[in-house]
Amino acid sequence: MLILKVHNLELRYWRQLYMFLLCSLASTPAMFNSTLTEDEDVFCPVDGSIMITASHLPYNRNGLKFFTNAGGLGKADIKDILERAAIIYDNFSDDALKETELAASAAVRKADYMNIYTANLVEAVRRAAGNIEKPLEGFHIVVDAGNGAGGFFMGKVLEPLGAVTSGSQFLEPDGLFPNHIPNPEDKAAMRAITQAVLENKADLGIIFDTDVDRSAAVDSSGREFNRNRLIALMSAIVLEEHPGTTIVTDSVTSDGLTAFIENKLGGKHHRFKRGYKNVIDEAIRLNFVGEESHLAIETSGHGALKENHWLDDGAYLMVKVLNKLASARVSGSGCGSKVLTDMVDGLEEAEVAVELRLKIDQNHADLKGGSFRGYGEAVLKHLENRVASDSKLKKAPVNYEGVRVSGHGGWFLLRLSLHDPVLPLNIEAPSLEEAVKLGLAVSAAVKEFAALDTSALDKFVRGL
Numbered sequence: 111m112l113i114l115k116v117h118n119l120e121l122r123y124w125r126q127l128y129m130f131l132l133c134s135l136a137s138t139p140a141m142f143n144s145t146l147t148e149d150e151d152v153f154c155p156v157d158g159s160i161m162i163t164a165s166h167l168p169y170n171r172n173g174l175k176f177f178t179n180a181g182g183l184g185k186a187d188i189k190d191i192l193e194r195a196a197i198i199y200d201n202f203s204d205d206a207l208k209e210t211e212l213a214a215s216a217a218v219r220k221a222d223y224m225n226i227y228t229a230n231l232v233e234a235v236r237r238a239a240g241n242i243e244k245p246l247e248g249f250h251i252v253v254d255a256g257n258g259a260g261g262f263f264m265g266k267v268l269e270p271l272g273a274v275t276s277g278s279q280f281l282e283p284d285g286l287f288p289n290h291i292p293n294p295e296d297k298a299a300m301r302a303i304t305q306a307v308l309e310n311k312a313d314l315g316i317i318f319d320t321d322v323d324r325s326a327a328v329d330s331s332g333r334e335f336n337r338n339r340l341i342a343l344m345s346a347i348v349l350e351e352h353p354g355t356t357i358v359t360d361s362v363t364s365d366g367l368t369a370f371i372e373n374k375l376g377g378k379h380h381r382f383k384r385g386y387k388n389v390i391d392e393a394i395r396l397n398f399v400g401e402e403s404h405l406a407i408e409t410s411g412h413g414a415l416k417e418n419h420w421l422d423d424g425a426y427l428m429v430k431v432l433n434k435l436a437s438a439r440v441s442g443s444g445c446g447s448k449v450l451t452d453m454v455d456g457l458e459e460a461e462v463a464v465e466l467r468l469k470i471d472q473n474h475a476d477l478k479g480g481s482f483r484g485y486g487e488a489v490l491k492h493l494e495n496r497v498a499s500d501s502k503l504k505k506a507p508v509n510y511e512g513v514r515v516s517g518h519g520g521w522f523l524l525r526l527s528l529h530d531p532v533l534p535l536n537i538e539a540p541s542l543e544e545a546v547k548l549g550l551a552v553s554a555a556v557k558e559f560a561a562l563d564t565s566a567l568d569k570f571v572r573g574l
């Protein structure tokens with residue numbers, strides 16, 4: 111929530127030249143946006159911004175996200191910043207530190223950057239609808255902010271556009287998240303917004319994670335635009351604007367989604383790795399090497415568009431959805447969320463879709479003092495060898511992480527978690543029986559790895 115204005119980072123100058131903008135409650139995408147937006151009144155664009163948030167994680171796991179106009183900083187840059195900061199800090203005497211703290215507090219200005227950011231979102235919807243002041247008039251749209259930072263979307267985006275928003279819920283920020291975990295990947299969260307849509311007979315429901323870089327929606331019949339269905343909807347919207355373009359997604363997307371993007375929409379599906387930054391960076395790389403891509407999106411609800419500076423912004427994804435609603439009504443091609451539901455017609459969805467997370471016990475003797483990553487890779491190698499000798503299973507010919515296999519009418523992917531000592535296993539199949547067969551194949555391959563906690567998989571294959 112801090113924005114830095116630093117014109118010259120040389121130590122001998124910085125005391126006179128820096129300025130901080132305190133933005134108070136804000137969303138993560140808005141903080142990145144502040145490095146791009148030109149607005150002299152609030153000293154923007156700023157040189158860098160920092161968001162303090164637990165993101166979609168529990169309240170006790172707050173952290174800092176850093177941005178420049180080139181995007182969010184990755185691990186290597188953050189490590190470098192922290193190491194340099196530690197050196198500077200160590201070289202301060204106690205007096206110099208106090209003096210610097212005073213100078214820093216004197217350099218703080220307050221700015222309501224969310225007003226500027228949301229005005230741009232409102233403008234985008236108005237423009238898409240042909241410069242109508244209230245293009246959402248007559249639509250009833252409910253928002254669930256899960257007591258995170260996303261409550262602004264109701265009062266500062268939907269209402270100025272004319273939508274009725276009664277029945278919106280959990281808009282007041284509360285870091286203990288008393289109602290549900292603010293994360294579209296959370297089943298209770300999706301149940302909550304679905305219930306709000308149905309109870310209020312709303313046209314559409316919108317849900318955000320804590321810091322609004324993830325989102326999902328629900329149509330008037332209570333069907334979710336989440337995970338593969340959200341990607342299908344966004345792909346349909348983007349492919350209307352950019353025929354034939356490549357859609358980059360994370361690794362746990364379904365085979366049905368590939369068929370939908372490629373056969374129904376005429377686009378190309380590039381299933382890459384898990385992790386929103388991986389997906390975004392891959393889309394940027396593809397454009398660089400001459401393959402056009404306009405959308406990078408994860409099943410988690412993170413999505414970024416080329417037209418929006420590759421910023422992963424849950425609110426902007428929903429703006430694209432609102433654009434579609436508003437422009438379809440103006441052009442007379444449809445009214446209400448049926449327009450959206452029709453756009454994903456033909457998407458094949460698996461009857462069973464589960465994610466089971468198998469933990470690696472880092473203290474187990476079976477690791478022989480090695481890292482959990484090394485252990486996890488050994489599990490994956492072993493599984494790969496087993497799959498090769500099973501005629502009912504086929505390893506995916508192109509795959510960028512873990513072991514992805516099709517068989518029994520479905521598929522599974524076992525991979526290493528990006529952050530945790532965990533091997534997440536995704537299984538999708540047309541029936542529980544077939545999903546269990548896939549689960550049993552994994553179970554047989556990993557059973558000799560004593561440090562792997564397979565209890566979630568054991569329960570699943572026993573039908574519990």
Ligand SMILES: O=P(O)(O)OC[C@H]1O[C@H](O)[C@H](O)[C@@H](O)[C@@H]1O
Nearest residue numbers: 384385386410526527528529534
């Ligand atoms: O690898 P996992 O443990 O499933 O976590 C993967 C997820 O990590 C973070 O939450 C990122 O924000 C997501 O972009 C990513 O998908």
